[in-house]
Amino acid sequence: MLISPDMIALITQARAERPKLRERDLAATLGLSEAQLVAAEAGGAATRIVADPARLMPHICQMGDVMALTRNESAVHERRGVYKNFHAGAHASMVLGDEIDLRIFPRHWVHAFAVRGETDQGVKRSVQVFDAAGDAVHKVHLGAGSDAAAFDAAISDLAVPDDAPFEIAARAAPEPARIDAARIDALRSEWAQMTDTHQFLAMVRRLKMNRLGANRAVGSTFARQLPVDAVSWALERSAAEALKIMIFVGNEGCIQIHSGPVQRIEPMGPWQNVLDPRFNLHLRADHIAEVWLVSKPTKRGPAVSVEAFDAEGRLILQMFGKRAEADIETSGWDRMAKGLAAEVLA
Structure with missing residues (x-):
């Protein structure tokens, strides 16, 4: 189990009390990283998968029209399209599609989950990637026109063993302006x-x-x-x-x-x-x-x-x-x- 039963119970209660709160904000109120919040669903709505973009991205390229999401503390960038022209690299990788255009730095792709949950609008599917501190690095949200079979295939191929280590590191402090x-x-x-x-x-x-x-x-x-x-x-x-x-x-x-x-x-x-x-x-x-x-x-x-x-x-x-x-x-x-x-x- 990635998260203790007591923490899972606390997360479940917090979700019930604040159902409209975004996952990132809910995690912050509990003093957790967003990755820990998702990990609490492991074995249920969430499946832990390999985070390495060299293995993950070829599967995402098969998922059809999706929404790509990358954010930082102050901005959220959402782009719909198809992942195309993935180029793997040890230090930097790229997706060079007409709509989805990414620069990827693999050493920060540490934890990943495939999340599938029932909602009033039907089944929602996403791939969520986090860094060592559990902060979101990149997310892929599937929609009605996406390929659900490709999502399932990614889970089959990339699922991580239940006993694989899951550790959250301390968040690095921001670097102030540096002038010599x-x-x-x-x-x-x-x-x-x-x-x-x-x-x-x-x-x-x-x-x-x-x-x-x-x-x-x-x-x-x-x-x-x-x-x-x-x-x-x-x-x-x-x-x-x-x-x-x-x-x-x-x-x-x-x-x-x-x-x-x-x-x-x-x-x-x-x-x-x-x-x-x-x-x-x-x-x-x-x-x-x-x-x-x-x-x-x-x-x-x-x-x-x-x-x-x-x-x-x-x-x-x-x-x-x-x-x-x-x-x-x-x-x-x-x-x-x-x-x-x-x-x-x-």
């Missing part, structure tokens, strides 16, 4: 020489900094701070101008990317939302502590992004103009983002 004052000139020089955005993180790590620290240190040629509501403005103007954009939301184990326009922007209390038929974004706007307009040199011209961080220095999301080999025109986004900066900083 002695290397700021080197940062500016190397930033100017970038030819691809993928060079950025290796560069700042080599210079003993991190993303937020580099944004703060590099200077206005490459990074300018915006008001915290600039993300909402960027979403609203992108929708109004029907711009093709990219929205990145991630955690340590997975980054999920939406590429294309956004249409229906709906603020609801502290949440800013995109509520489109195939893409939803739920953003806690009140968690945003810093927003930066960032420009990175590439062979195809500057990659301009709007980047939001929380009060502890964690990246919440990034927005870019849509770039792909067959669609490299980002002038609309670039003009909007730079014009936004000129307007709000005036």
